[in-house]
Amino acid sequence: MPEDKTDPIARFDLGAFLPYRLNAAAARVSRAFAEHYREEFGISIAEWRVLAHLHHAGPVSVRDIEARTEMEKSKVSRAATRLEEAGYVAKAANDADRRLVQLTLTPDGRALVARLLPVAMRFQAEMKARLGPHAEGLEAALSVLLEARR
Amino acid sequence: MPEDKTDPIARFDLGAFLPYRLNAAAARVSRAFAEHYREEFGISIAEWRVLAHLHHAGPVSVRDIEARTEMEKSKVSRAATRLEEAGYVAKAANDADRRLVQLTLTPDGRALVARLLPVAMRFQAEMKARLGPHAEGLEAALSVLLEARR
DNA sequence: TTGACATTGTTGCATCTGCAATGAATGTTG
């Protein structure tokens, strides 16, 4: 319990702590977004990311998705397996390098993505509308935080 | 794979999708912050949040922490149990309502928080320095997203 | 007072997660 109200450490408030606020906001948005498709389409966030990346980049390997979606390779691998079992994704060996697994959208997968993306874009539009003039500032800040470095 | 490069759905890029970017940035920041204390202090993010809230608000119940830290009550309960086992927190029954568990920092807990908070504040300061002029915009946007629940 | 209903915190359970170990394939070096 803080005693000295002028001491910045004593008055530390988790609710004003930037890393906490960033996480709380991300969790809320993520949760709200998941509600838009979890029940209707039956896929998880990890699976949604894999589908979206396959839609955007075409057939790629697990490694590629790992590199471009901030997901652990085991997470990608498991998401891909579930998507394969659901019939949305096909796995094939790469002839040039047989360590690689080529992931491809099946026709069912393309159909799913075609229904999924409008929902995503509408959600993003609503989010930006809610942010109003702050949307730009958020994008800029996220760009800084996501800059290459580590 | 998108065919029509002018169709916003066809050209959808996960890397430009705001909810994804928000989550990726939050995950990075969270991870970087956790590295600052996980090994040195041996506590998790959930435990850190409970400690910080106890420091700020004094003795409170699990329900209070649940309401103010965006954590499930089971998560709070388990974090509190671990902190109690580690000697940082004491649990006591509330005489007025015996369903409530009063959580209190022990002397060891206060000592831990005293070492933890400077690390947190320094981390936040570095984060804001990195954001530069975008820090303000980020704070404003987070305030909108964290506004009255939905 | 009683009895239905609500609240609080814990726990069981299924699932998810990250990390490390593994096996298979490829690359590299002498």
Added chain:
DNA sequence: CAACATTCATTGCAGATGCAACAATGTCAA
């Protein structure tokens, strides 16, 4: 070419997570 190192994807495992069920306690109207 042989031996070793590296890369890729999967899997085992321990721990974390969310949800629902639960027991204990409290509230309130009849």
